[in-house]
Amino acid sequence: MSGIVWITGASSGIGRAAALEFARRGYRVAATARRADELATLVDEASGQLGDVTAFPGDITDAEGIASVVAAIEEDLGTIDTALLNAGGFQPMTVETFSAEAIRATMDLNVVGSARCLEPLLPRMMARKAGRIFMVASVAGYRGLPRSAAYGASKAAMINMAEAFHTELRPHGIHFGLVNPGFVKTPATDRNDFPMPFLMPVDAAAKRLVDGVLGRSFEVSFPFVFTTIMKLVRCLPYGLYFPLVRRVTRSRSS
Numbered sequence: 001m002s003g004i005v006w007i008t009g010a011s012s013g014i015g016r017a018a019a020l021e022f023a024r025r026g027y028r029v030a031a032t033a034r035r036a037d038e039l040a041t042l043v044d045e046a047s048g049q050l051g052d053v054t055a056f057p058g059d060i061t062d063a064e065g066i067a068s069v070v071a072a073i074e075e076d077l078g079t080i081d082t083a084l085l086n087a088g089g090f091q092p093m094t095v096e097t098f099s100a101e102a103i104r105a106t107m108d109l110n111v112v113g114s115a116r117c118l119e120p121l122l123p124r125m126m127a128r129k130a131g132r133i134f135m136v137a138s139v140a141g142y143r144g145l146p147r148s149a150a151y152g153a154s155k156a157a158m159i160n161m162a163e164a165f166h167t168e169l170r171p172h173g174i175h176f177g178l179v180n181p182g183f184v185k186t187p188a189t190d191r192n193d194f195p196m197p198f199l200m201p202v203d204a205a206a207k208r209l210v211d212g213v214l215g216r217s218f219e220v221s222f223p224f225v226f227t228t229i230m231k232l233v234r235c236l237p238y239g240l241y242f243p244l245v246r247r248v249t250r251s252r253s254s
């Protein structure tokens with residue numbers, strides 16, 4: 001198998017499971033996250049697979065650090081063929097806890113953090129006229145949802161960015177795609193205090209994600225039933241959308 005798969009947010013949850021799934025399928029994976037100890041455990045767990053995982057710790061809020069990570073991966077392992085920009089986070093924010101700083105921090109992590117990964121990566125892939133990049137957004141980016149103003153807005157921005165890049169990068173030989181998960185059981189969702197419909201086990205999500213990334217469609221979404229419902233809800237006019245959201249969130253809180 002030629003080319004390296006770079007995964008950010010590989011120390012936990014979806015990114016970690018995707019790294020193991022790529023390694024199982026024979027790919028060489030470069031794994032990035034801040035927690036070097038968790039990455040070392042991942043490297044050990046992947047040993048014995050057809051492919052392997054190498055740790056390249058880094059913080060996506062540090063532009064210079066991430067540029068060094070990309071350079072180190074290409075120097076040590078080889079050219080990055082596939083990038084899965086998955087690192088991100090969710091902080092619930094209500095109108096009572098609203099602050100501009102919460103919005104800024106979420107945008108800085110999810111939107112600008114992904115852009116910091118793209119900055120050193122795009123020129124390299126454009127020079128080679130080859131590569132594939134998938135950003136992990138969320139169905140929460142489809143429409144505005146209560147308690148999700150910061151996170152949802154950041155994921156909506158990522159969806160919009162991916163749509164723009166998809167068309168623009170095609171003539172450069174680069175496939176730019178999007179992963180939009182519904183609820184997947186990870187340390188992040190373990191903290192949620194609300195019911196999560198169609199919650200998907202992380203290993204099943206990773207299999208679906210890797211199939212999608214290798215299949216080269218634009219959008220990879222899962223689980224099927226929940227994301228299909230969310231795609232339909234996305235098309236509703238406001239006159240139907242807001243009463244539906246009120247009904248669902250009222251029945252959740254009662």
Ligand SMILES: NC(=O)c1ccc[n+]([C@@H]2O[C@H](COP(=O)([O-])OP(=O)(O)OC[C@H]3O[C@@H](n4cnc5c(N)ncnc54)[C@H](OP(=O)(O)O)[C@@H]3O)[C@@H](O)[C@H]2O)c1
Nearest residue numbers: 009011012013014033034035059060088138183184186188
């Ligand atoms: N789980 C879901 O239901 C769900 C649904 C839709 C979308 N998503 C998206 O899927 C992605 C993964 O979520 P998850 O549920 O797997 O969460 P998770 O288990 O909390 O994993 C998040 C990953 O991001 C990394 N990360 C966070 N901040 C970082 C930073 N500044 N620099 C580098 N890495 C950083 C974390 O590693 P370190 O802490 O070691 O840095 C960790 O590896 C996120 O973008 C999330 O928004 C998840």
